[in-house]
Amino acid sequence: MNKKAYYGEYGGQYVSESLMNTLQEIDEAFEAAIKDPEFLQQYHYYLKQYVGRETPLYLAERLSEKYGTKIYLKREDLNHTGAHKINNVIGQILLAKRMGKKKIIAETGAGQHGVATATGAALFNMECTVFMGEEDVKRQALNVMRMEMLGAKVVSVRSGSNTLKDATNEAIRTWAKTAEDTFYIIGSAIGPYPYPKMVKEFQAVISREAKKQHMEAEGRLPDVVMACVGGGSNSIGMFADFIDEPSVQLIGVEAAGKGIDTNEHAASMAKGKPGVLHGTRSYLLQDDDGNIQLAHSISAGLDYPGVGPEHAYLHDTGRAQYVPITDSEAMDALMELTQIEGIIPAIESAHAVAYAFKKAKEMTPDQSMIICLSGRGDKDVNTISDYLAGKGYLN
């Protein structure tokens, strides 16, 4: 067992033998890159000049007043392409270039990671293929168009449930076949080691900035930091620099879909059990035979039956708490944030906002919390409009 691939008993490298040497190469290249000042300078250059960092840490005044505690929003929604996903894509694509790879592949559910990857591929002139479940291709037609405009090839995956988990399966299969010249950019904090570590490293910029910004504004650390959790990329980035600050409470918000006592949710921590999927050991929604169950959430980005291995570890050690928020709670919070602060959040991010409103009730006016607003809601207007029209929603 390769101990460094694990977070407690979670993580590892559960992939076919034909990928093991590839993972070793990536690990070595990654470890060298993040110690190389030139690589880091390049990464930060693109984050600043291309992505538009740093993103603001905004004190939501009216919300703070209403809920009686200081509510700060880390505005990842203001990044180029509209979400935090681009932070990681820039890092991984620079690594791919450094390794001499010419082609990149990615999986996508809602299309955000696909769009970010296609964007990076256009910027760095690399051939890009994005795998997307047939169902998601249908319900996220605009993002498919964006990816194609950016020059990516979108492969509609027709296998199993035709959603993110199947797109990921297909990306892994293609990777196993083509690893000699192709780099796989995983967008979530999942996958075989070193992927969870890479995604954390490249998303940690969120908490590095937020910590400094909060310190400047309040002269101290926040009391609570929270983020939504699907696979867990924005949340691990939001937690990263606070994990070793015991006074800061970390809260991850899972999608409870129609409720965690129904069969339609994506709360792998609340209702799953440890297992192995997509190269890593973590909490998984699975049936009695060990087959992976379909996740459900109104937000496509949280619609994943597993969670990143470090989150599983933070959960078991009690360092972070994970709580469920239903579709309707998230949609109410989305509307409230829109109307009170003039910010339309992604439905994913609205899950964190919804829990923040609950949490605020136990906090005092001089305490403060940071919510990671991982993305903007432009991509969700169709879902929001269907929801508001009472027609229900897709999925």
Place this chain on the structure above:
Amino acid sequence: MSNRIEAQLAQLKEKGEKAFITYLTAGLPDMETTGKLIKAQKDTDIIELGIPFSDPIADGPVIQQASYEAILAGASLKKTFALMESLRAEGVEKPIVFMMYYNTIVNYGIEAFAAKCRQAGVDGLIVPDLPMEEQELLRAALTVSDETILIQLVSPISADRIPEIVKDAKGFIYCVSSMGVTGQAADFHAKVKEYLTYVKEVSEIPVMMGFGIRQAADVKDVKDIIDGAIVGSHFITLLRENGFSEESAEEYTTKFKTELNAM
């Protein structure tokens, strides 16, 4: 107690024969038919029984579809154990290997799974998403006896990992013929010969080749290196085209085995 796979391979060695191994998805179209298809293959030396899993990342479209249909038809690990028990009770002594994904084992409980394999007469395991670094727990559970052995896989780019992988390997070495997944047309890795030669050189046990093989002629170029061939996706396609008839299973496997040893 000795292992059926090892016993069978020892016999083949004595006779100077190459091994022929097939793959079937358990429960496709149903468990009863799977049992019949196992018994019909009198010339097949070892049978791989695929335990259907929802997310078979090492498999191509044919086996993915087969797994999916089998799950919909109610197939599961527990039912496959029941099939094994009834086959062994009937006196079927054919070596049988479970090809399965690790989550199915983790879900069952690793210790309980290993014990159940011994009791049900499962001779070996192939777990494509469990590279040597992750095998510790399963190996520990299996070491109680050698009734159920863990088969090691190597790939064309395993390179310097190969000596370590084959060191304590049991039964046979499963050489994947190409990068990627099962069921791609006989499109072997460019350096397949060098790679197989190397594995054969460092391995003390028989070396089998699988992935992308459809007929005996596909392995003609490497027949002097390998000790046997494995056919999966093509066999499933063929059975499907023939309504999963026992005759088609028998006919194909007998022909393959004969040709393999006549080349």
